[in-house]
Amino acid sequence: MHSKLIFLKPGIKFKNRLLTKLNKKLKIIVVLLFLSGFASLLIQRCTPKDEKTVETTNSNHYVGDQTCKSCHASQYKDWLSSDHFKAMQVANDSTVEGDFNNTTYTADGVTSHFFKKAGKYYINTQGPDGNNHDYEIKYTFGYNPLQQYLIAFPGGRLQVTRQCWDVNKKRWFHQYAGQRIPAHDWLHWTGNAQNWNTECAACHSTNLHKNYDFNNDTYHTTYSVMTVSCESCHGAGQMHIDYIKSEAYKNGEKVKNSYLQMTKNSNQQTQINTCAPCHSRRSEVSADKIMSPQFLDNYIPQIPTKEFYYADGQAKDEDYVYTSFLESKMYSRGVECSNCHNPHSGKVLYTTNALCLQCHAKTYDDISHTFHQAGTIGAECKSCHMPSKIYMGNDLRYDHTFRVPRPDLSVKYGTPNACNNCHKDKSATWAANAVVKWYGPNRAYHFAEDLIPASKEDAHSEGHIMRLLNDTATPAIIKATALYYLKDINTENSSQTLLKSLQDKKAQIRYQALRSLADFPAQVWLDAVGPALSDKVRAVRIAAADLYITIPPAQVPPSYYAAFTNAKKELETYTLYQTDFSTGDALAGDYYLKLNDYYNAEKFYLLGLKKDTALNYARLNLSVLYNIKGENSKALKVLQDALMTDPKNDHIYFNMALLYNEMKDPLQAEVALSKAVALKTQNPRVYYNYGLLLEQHNKRQQAVNMFDKGLELSPLDADINYALCILYFNSNQIDKAKEYGLVLKKYYSANPDYRGIIQQLGL
Numbered sequence: 001m002h003s004k005l006i007f008l009k010p011g012i013k014f015k016n017r018l019l020t021k022l023n024k025k026l027k028i029i030v031v032l033l034f035l036s037g038f039a040s041l042l043i044q045r046c047t048p049k050d051e052k053t054v055e056t057t058n059s060n061h062y063v064g065d066q067t068c069k070s071c072h073a074s075q076y077k078d079w080l081s082s083d084h085f086k087a088m089q090v091a092n093d094s095t096v097e098g099d100f101n102n103t104t105y106t107a108d109g110v111t112s113h114f115f116k117k118a119g120k121y122y123i124n125t126q127g128p129d130g131n132n133h134d135y136e137i138k139y140t141f142g143y144n145p146l147q148q149y150l151i152a153f154p155g156g157r158l159q160v161t162r163q164c165w166d167v168n169k170k171r172w173f174h175q176y177a178g179q180r181i182p183a184h185d186w187l188h189w190t191g192n193a194q195n196w197n198t199e200c201a202a203c204h205s206t207n208l209h210k211n212y213d214f215n216n217d218t219y220h221t222t223y224s225v226m227t228v229s230c231e232s233c234h235g236a237g238q239m240h241i242d243y244i245k246s247e248a249y250k251n252g253e254k255v256k257n258s259y260l261q262m263t264k265n266s267n268q269q270t271q272i273n274t275c276a277p278c279h280s281r282r283s284e285v286s287a288d289k290i291m292s293p294q295f296l297d298n299y300i301p302q303i304p305t306k307e308f309y310y311a312d313g314q315a316k317d318e319d320y321v322y323t324s325f326l327e328s329k330m331y332s333r334g335v336e337c338s339n340c341h342n343p344h345s346g347k348v349l350y351t352t353n354a355l356c357l358q359c360h361a362k363t364y365d366d367i368s369h370t371f372h373q374a375g376t377i378g379a380e381c382k383s384c385h386m387p388s389k390i391y392m393g394n395d396l397r398y399d400h401t402f403r404v405p406r407p408d409l410s411v412k413y414g415t416p417n418a419c420n421n422c423h424k425d426k427s428a429t430w431a432a433n434a435v436v437k438w439y440g441p442n443r444a445y446h447f448a449e450d451l452i453p454a455s456k457e458d459a460h461s462e463g464h465i466m467r468l469l470n471d472t473a474t475p476a477i478i479k480a481t482a483l484y485y486l487k488d489i490n491t492e493n494s495s496q497t498l499l500k501s502l503q504d505k506k507a508q509i510r511y512q513a514l515r516s517l518a519d520f521p522a523q524v525w526l527d528a529v530g531p532a533l534s535d536k537v538r539a540v541r542i543a544a545a546d547l548y549i550t551i552p553p554a555q556v557p558p559s560y561y562a563a564f565t566n567a568k569k570e571l572e573t574y575t576l577y578q579t580d581f582s583t584g585d586a587l588a589g590d591y592y593l594k595l596n597d598y599y600n601a602e603k604f605y606l607l608g609l610k611k612d613t614a615l616n617y618a619r620l621n622l623s624v625l626y627n628i629k630g631e632n633s634k635a636l637k638v639l640q641d642a643l644m645t646d647p648k649n650d651h652i653y654f655n656m657a658l659l660y661n662e663m664k665d666p667l668q669a670e671v672a673l674s675k676a677v678a679l680k681t682q683n684p685r686v687y688y689n690y691g692l693l694l695e696q697h698n699k700r701q702q703a704v705n706m707f708d709k710g711l712e713l714s715p716l717d718a719d720i721n722y723a724l725c726i727l728y729f730n731s732n733q734i735d736k737a738k739e740y741g742l743v744l745k746k747y748y749s750a751n752p753d754y755r756g757i758i759q760q761l762g763l
Helices: 065-069 073-080 230-234 238-245 268-275 322-327 353-358 381-385 407-413 418-422 428-439 448-454 461-470 476-486 492-501 507-519 522-534 538-548 558-577 582-594 598-611 616-628 632-645 650-662 666-678 684-696 700-713 718-730 734-748 752-760
Strands: 088-090 103-107 110-117 120-126 132-136 139-141 146-153 157-160 163-166 171-174 282-284 299-301 388-391 395-398
Touching: 065 073, 065 230, 073 230, 103 171, 110 171, 120 146, 132 146, 268 322, 322 476, 353 381, 381 418, 407 418, 407 428, 407 448, 418 428, 448 461, 448 476, 461 476, 461 492, 476 492, 476 507, 492 507, 492 522, 492 734, 507 522, 507 538, 522 538, 522 558, 538 558, 558 582, 582 598, 582 616, 598 616, 616 632, 616 650, 632 650, 650 666, 650 684, 666 684, 684 700, 684 718, 700 718, 718 734, 718 752, 734 752
Parallel strands: none
Antiparallel strands: 088 139, 103 110, 110 120, 120 132, 139 146, 146 157, 146 163, 163 171, 282 299, 388 395
């Protein structure tokens, strides 16, 4: 529960931190975590007068797509054919694709009726109370390959229906097919996960501001243009229009880019930073955007960890393309989005291999390379180098890592490969043998060879992580991922590596190093993190402040106090900006708990649980809060509620064990620990604490067994090695004690807690 909890073994304390990882739900969540409200690329605010244009208080305001049409007719025509143009529209006879002619569709325990009344479109379907109601369709959402529909709810909300129209097959279908989603569930179409304001709006409208009021749980969401228009990419256009009409322009006076963003000659980074906010899995730093070439000034992208990606970095969840593209050789060689895509229609320039042959030699389109007959799917470049996956029920998307298929890694590690994507009836071994036959036994090195074992976070991971970090060819996004995996390897070498990474030129690496340092004692990073409070990139400053708020204010070095104060304000802005999402509320609770602001911490944990009753992450930390306040009966009740929601969650039993121990109920503590072990927990702290408890009861061999299980998961865990070292030393098994003492000496010699036993063992 809390660091003050101690199992009463002299010299061995239980160490448990506030949970900082989200508890993975036991259900498929298609909607992205933290894909919350993306504002425009500029800072203007607005209140729409209609669905087209509005003015702002800034001198450069949004003028709408019609203003662009007269001078940019060709680009405008392309845009009209794009999915961007049809991202969101008023529901009418011209925009609605679905069959609303008194049709009925039944799936997953829900029967829905689609009909028209007085010229408006309606769906009769299950509401938040579990009963069917009539709902008016306000807007269409998307176009191809599926169209969804938006319905207005109180509090300024728009909700996305679960029923979707398959534009190509001309039929209704359910997202999350086969899942019966209860009416009160977070994933129900009326719930927080399917809320347009939070999940979708920013990437389907121009100059959007979600304007969420967490005190009243309401929205006043605004936009300049309903759909994704010219100014979504090029920025507000008034200054451009004024310039073009000015005498200065007529007299030949030049202004760089003519007051527009992402113009014809924009570089790779400008293009990517313009497309990435919507084509990435990311969180948003603030409603107020900074005009900056640094993506992390405004957004924090998801790195390819095994939580959302496959262990080799291939996309697994609905991850979009930004992170994948940053992994690729294409990115490192300067390839731009517009090299493959028409930026106005969104379509690829060529639908055949000619797209790739713009740069690659014609020999790559020959059977001597593809080993598939020309004209077949197997001979298409994208089949092998951009393996695809279906999302949202029928939306086929391609992985943008552009990697060479590695079925040999599938054989060794179980990761997917493009060959078996098509040849589903064959084994990975069959595919690997075919590659050897065609291309010989040797494969060119790929970072996946180290990233996969690095992701295991075991005794062998550290070497693989270091190879990734020391290889200059490793993409920065992969180095950041390596640093993420380093967080649980609590050695002096890993801490020094993280501290060194704070000086890296890449903001993503500095940011992740700070995040990973959260698992190390403050004395390790206090001085080194101070300068990061003034980093030139906002996300890095926020991460540094998130570390500094964990130390007592009196311990903040005076030289960093001003920078910390400013960075802390940015951290709070970032934290509160996420609170329209249930998980954002839980993280806000964490923020205030670190500040010992128990009132606000409780408030946000409860807000998160109101949005998502299954959010046990919030319950676990709410129980920590009650424990700190000395309200252990309330803490226990919260954990019991958590078990009712998820009875197979080992984290809950672990926290219960700690709480029972503090409540002086060792029998119940042992029961809870045994249940966590029975669930095959992957948390080494469970085995460590269970071992301590067994040792207190003089069950030494059983204690050793528990410690050994913990070491299987975390061989370099300092506490477990110390516990075993002490256990064997006290039982006069000096040689056995030395085995663990050597680990302490090699990795933790700087820790004064271990010096005594190391000296007594003569090491």
